[in-house]
Amino acid sequence: DGEAAIYLDWVEGITLKEWIGRNTSNSAKTFDLKKIRNIVQNITHGLLDIHDAGVVHNNIRTEHIIIPPTKNSPVKFISFGSASVLSRGDKSSYADRRNDLISLGFVFYEIISGKSSRRKSHSQSLFSNNDNESKEDEGQNDESKLHISHPEVYSALVGKMPIPFMRIIMALIEANITTKRYQTASEVYQDLNHSNTFLLDSKMSTYAGQLHFSQDELYGRSDHLTAIMNVSQRMYSDRSPQVILVSGFSGTGKSALIKHASEILAKEGHYFTSGKFDQFGQAEPFSTIIDAFNGYFRTVMQSGEEIISNTKASLLRTIGSEVGVLTNIFPSLVEVIGTPVTDPAQVGFPESQNRLDFLFGLMISAIATPSQPLVLFLDDLQWADITSISF
Incomplete structure (x- = not known):
């Protein structure tokens, strides 16, 4: 109609932010390295084309990168409203490209x-405080300060990616743990295409910053483990119940100690079962024991x-016709002995409590035998209800 207009290409696809939401799981322990390699190489090549054209984007974000629907098509950068033009003789051109490279990292x-890597304006870095926040940002330009701290990036990456790729990211964001600094997107692209960048080799240390301990070993607890084993042997020799109290502050490895001991006892023919008391579970008495x-x-x-046949015979022989009282309390007992033929007699509350105490003791004596020892582990006794303690 003779009026001025601006025509823009229509780019099919989804933003990288949407692609991340569909392809990345925060809880995942493994990654599709081939897919990640392809996407980061594609993005870097796109940035390389922009810089080769003499343009700096200045606002690279996951929302401003379009992933095409077809696998072999190049990614597209959008939102050039903040872009600037580079002149070959402009000394600030490297600094401008540097902002793009930091954003790429x-x-x-x-x-x-x-x-998201963007800092929340209302909160501080998890690795900073009012007195030393400026020290962490010292030497970093404004673009880097818009994002989360380098330690936060490092802690999120370590153990998830091969070392060479992690080093590329840390160099891009100019973290102090590496002295390497990229001058151009071409240098980044070359490193991403190196044969070792995404190599996972079980014979070499693939990850940095972690101490790896065997899950089959217990470190520094040999005396405690020996004490537990000694009690187990005393139970055999004395043919009497034994009690072990494992105490200590939270996080000191009490549960790990018991888990390791249970694995040893299981190999020696013990049956191990456990329950955990809960601060808010006291309204349901005896639930942890159940x-x-x-x-x-x-x-x-x-x-x-x-084993099923022997356990069933022992229970029925020891408890007799009153076994129905226990199947009402322990539903899984029915799987072992079947549904009781007779219902338990109706009695008053005091009598019912006394009967349950007596039958519970019989049940323990029936299933915990010298040939089939039983270990019961009760965790967090400080939250135990009165009924459970009385048993």
Whole structure:
């Protein structure tokens, strides 16, 4: 119609931010390295083309990168409203490209972590405080200060990616843990295409910054483990119940110690079952004990016909016709002995409590025998209800 207009290409695809949401899981322990390699190489090549054209984007974000629907098509950068033109003789051109390269590093971080790299204006860095925040940012330009701290990036990447690729990201964001600084997108692209950048080799240390300990070993607890084993042997020799109290502050490895001991005891023929008391579970008396023994009976059902038959015979012989009282309390017991033929007699509350105490003791004596020892582990006793303690 004779009026001025601006025509822009229509770019098909989704933003990189959407692509990350569909392809990256924060809880995932493994990554599709081939897919990640292709996407970061494609993005870097696109930035290289922009810089070769004499333009600096100045606003690279995951929202401003379009991933095409077809695998072999190049990515597209959008939102050039903040872009600037480079002149070959302009001494500031490197600084301008540097902003784009820093942003590229944080884009890579977001691809791996699935989280935004932008700082929240109302909060400080997790690795900073009012007195030393400026020290962390010292030597970094304004673009870098818009993003989360380098330690936060490092902690999110370590253990997830091969060392060479992680080093590229840390160099791009100009972290102090590496002295390398990229001058151009071409240098980044060359390193991404190196044969070792995404190599996972089980014979070499693939990850940095982590101490790897064997999960089959218990470190520094040999005396405690020996004490538990000694109590186990005393139970055999004395043929009497034994109690072990494992105490200590939270996080000192009490549960790990018991887990390791249970694995040793299981190899020696012990049955191990456990329950965990909860601060908010005291309204359901005896529930932790019930869960523990339901777990025991489920284990029996997975132990073969001979064990099931022996356990059933021992329970019925020891408890007799009153076994229905216990099946009402421990539903998994029905899987072992079947549905009781007779219902338990109706009695008053005091009598009912006394009967349950007596029958519970009989049940323990029936299933915990010298040939089939039973270990019951109760965690967080400080939250135990009065009913459970009385048993």
